[in-house]
Amino acid sequence: MKIGILGGGQLGRMFIQEALKYDDEFYVLDPSSECSCAYISRFTQGDFNDYQTVIDFGKDKDVLTIEIEHINAQALEELEKQGVKVVPRPHIIKTIQQKILQKKFYQQNNIPSPDFQVIQGKSEVDFPLPFVQKLNTGGYDGKGVQVIKNTGDLEKMWDAPSVLEKLVDIDKELSVIIAKNEDGEIKTFPVTEMVADPKLNLLDFNICPAHISESVQNQIDEIVEKFVSAADSAGLFAIELFLDKEGKVWVNETAPRLHNSGHQSQEGNANSQFEQFYRVVANAPLADTDASGFSGMLNLVGEEGYSGKVRYDGIQKVLKFPKTYVHLYGKTDTKPGRKMGHINVLADSRAELMEKLIEIKEMVKVISE
Numbered sequence: 001m002k003i004g005i006l007g008g009g010q011l012g013r014m015f016i017q018e019a020l021k022y023d024d025e026f027y028v029l030d031p032s033s034e035c036s037c038a039y040i041s042r043f044t045q046g047d048f049n050d051y052q053t054v055i056d057f058g059k060d061k062d063v064l065t066i067e068i069e070h071i072n073a074q075a076l077e078e079l080e081k082q083g084v085k086v087v088p089r090p091h092i093i094k095t096i097q098q099k100i101l102q103k104k105f106y107q108q109n110n111i112p113s114p115d116f117q118v119i120q121g122k123s124e125v126d127f128p129l130p131f132v133q134k135l136n137t138g139g140y141d142g143k144g145v146q147v148i149k150n151t152g153d154l155e156k157m158w159d160a161p162s163v164l165e166k167l168v169d170i171d172k173e174l175s176v177i178i179a180k181n182e183d184g185e186i187k188t189f190p191v192t193e194m195v196a197d198p199k200l201n202l203l204d205f206n207i208c209p210a211h212i213s214e215s216v217q218n219q220i221d222e223i224v225e226k227f228v229s230a231a232d233s234a235g236l237f238a239i240e241l242f243l244d245k246e247g248k249v250w251v252n253e254t255a256p257r258l259h260n261s262g263h264q265s266q267e268g269n270a271n272s273q274f275e276q277f278y279r280v281v282a283n284a285p286l287a288d289t290d291a292s293g294f295s296g297m298l299n300l301v302g303e304e305g306y307s308g309k310v311r312y313d314g315i316q317k318v319l320k321f322p323k324t325y326v327h328l329y330g331k332t333d334t335k336p337g338r339k340m341g342h343i344n345v346l347a348d349s350r351a352e353l354m355e356k357l358i359e360i361k362e363m364v365k366v367i368s369e
């Protein structure tokens, strides 16, 4: 099968890395000739936001998919009309691309998501403080999101189409990854949890399974069911959730693709999100997602103050740890905050997992030569 992927970042790289064990051809479109997939795929350099480029890239593929959602969805719609299989379907990518449409989608389908107001510009604000402003388009990794706490903050608001969202009193941030193939089979990964390490004050451990009550699990199951039925598309989706201090679950946002919060599944689950995504794209039977024991992931992110050719300080020490797995993304240059790789860790208890994650976190630094 000729599988085309829009986007050549680390998600595409780890997908290809896993799926190469099957006999397919992997084609990638990305603007950067240095991207994570450039040397491991049949690579085309080009802009996945440009209509004609996407049409030209996609027209001879058996199936077309994405590893980033900021792509030209209109071109995918046209290709779908021409008979190219597109997973997930362009209509759901379009909905998710725009925060305003995404919020309306939750509202219309009775999926709990924080209250909101839609504004076209900042003169239209009519929403109780404090709130979170989220730009309609162009936001990712925390960019395009800001908290407006008081009247003094109002002047720093962006004057652009946005969603104003009620500030949730967050107890935990959770994530659930679901997969549906074209035959309609559905499989869900165990819920994962983002953990803040109080000592380091960083929000970048993701652990599985999440420590949640039966009531919370039930609320998540209900959200998953409603989402899958409303999305009306095969695909792999990551739903990011907030658990508030009263025990209620809210949907923050959904990604129509592989997700950072699923990386520990590479060694922590019977099958990873990347294997599962292959099954979705190939319309094969879905893989089992059981977790045995505890798994966690820490992102390797470019240290403040370092730019240029990357060096992973301390990585040799990490490799001596048992049940510890290093994944690097093939990016030659680091800069502050850039995701360069991650480390997965397995353990028999949550306490042991946290201890190992904190120890390893302090051991490695992503710097430049």
Ligand code: ADP
Pocket (backbone or CB within 6 Å): 114, 132, 134, 139, 140, 141, 142, 143, 145, 165, 166, 167, 168, 169, 170, 173, 240, 252, 253
């Ligand atoms: P991005 O996709 O760019 O990461 P998110 O919408 O996930 O943006 O927001 C980034 C972070 O901001 C979230 O992980 C959460 O910590 C915080 N946040 C977003 N929306 C809310 C909200 N309604 N209430 C409280 N915190 C929020």
